[in-house]
Amino acid sequence: MKVAVTGGTGFLGKEVISLLHQDQIYTPVILGRNSVADNVSCEYRKTDYSIASLTNVLRDIDAVIHLAAIRGTNGSIADFYPNIIMTENLYESCRKLGIKNIVFASSISVYSDTTKIPWDEEQLPSPKTLYGISKITCEYIGNLYHRQYGLNIKSLRIAQVLGEGEKKGYMMNTFLDRAFEKKTLKVIGKSIAKREFVYVKDVARAILLALHKPDLHGVYNIGSGEAYTNLEIAKMVNNCFDNEDNLIYEDSLDEGIESSLMDSSKAKKELGYIPSFSFKDALNDIKKIKLQNFKS
Template identity: 30%
Template structure:
């Protein structure tokens, strides 16, 4: 199978490529990948670049996006352009190159503050962030292109992905980095926010499965087994790292976040289980320990 992965040099993309090395992979990204696969350098905001990258592809896995709470809230116009116009460029390239299917990396941010938890795909999306709005708009573009041009699609709404090659601007690697250095771990507010973290290899597995399943469907992808508060996550990291770190709380208004925090977010993944046979296997402790091993000095 010939697969083009936009954003394939990134955190999720690298894990996914590693699981698909038996296929004919093309990575489309602004930076070179660490794997020896076909690479097209470019930006999804440049449709000519995307057309080249998707030529002859059977499937496009679209991961490239503007990411991060702070980054996307500080740069709302760029976020909208990259995540909406960039996705339209990918779709138009799929149409021109007769690509059979697109698999889209969406986000749990589309739900906003959930009406109920765990969140199901049938729950109404009410995004409260620029990022969430951009992902929901991109989903609608994908459905419209499918209806108009017959491009098959699967949409995966990802819940709090983490892993050992993730940057420290994300919460789990940040906490681990602080813990292994015995530095204070900072939480926002009381740390009572609930999240359900999913290890990156389990997320990559979902993309692999949907190469041949899940057409015309939207799925929550995450680990529903161990929802945890941010404060308890910090305590868990400190314990597993055998750290002397202390936990320090700062009010939201004194933090670098300029939006209201979503207080409770965890997925219902029954649909992915039933239709895809998707089962996350990496426990939270296993995932944290993997990051600790890679961050501790030798």
């Protein structure tokens, strides 16, 4: 059987495609806007994500993994509106073609109430970013298509993803790169909030577990169960990369972030998801990858 993957050339998508190459049931087909995609290891189909285009490229597809999205925390709702339209067009095309098994990459950003940590799926979503609003809107569209047309959409609320290959400029990858190069890490802010990170390989495995549950529909938290302050993260990264004490901590400012932690027990019960990598395990794996890339 064939599974179409939107966003298959991205950071998470590459890990998902890598796992699908080992899968005994599904063969991946990447969907994208470009005429040609570089370094693609499977079939690639161009689409502008209109209903007409999607209906054409999905004609022989059995399931869909929907990862593609515009990310960020700034801007206007118009900047994230394409996420909603793309998702609606995708589900409408799946409805027309009878494709019912769908996995959607949602986000921990649909939550925000720090008085109710750890968050579970029964809590009322309360996104504080426009990106989070776009994600919960996509979830609601999925619920509508499930009720009206029987599409079984697994919406995975994914914690902040950790891994080599993530977009540069984010705090975590800045720490990893600087520690690998034996440079000083800088932690700016009081470092009070504790945030949950999950390793990209665990997320990819959770997506495949959901794919192999074609009759399930619902939302599932996908996290690690661990949360750390920025200062704790910096110290752990330095320790892993043998860069101890190469750290500047400035605590005179507010850090501008809030704590985050989810309860992923529903995913464990219904999907069989248990994270394989602790935060330290993930750092060690990233170190190994960085060393391999450096030597090559």
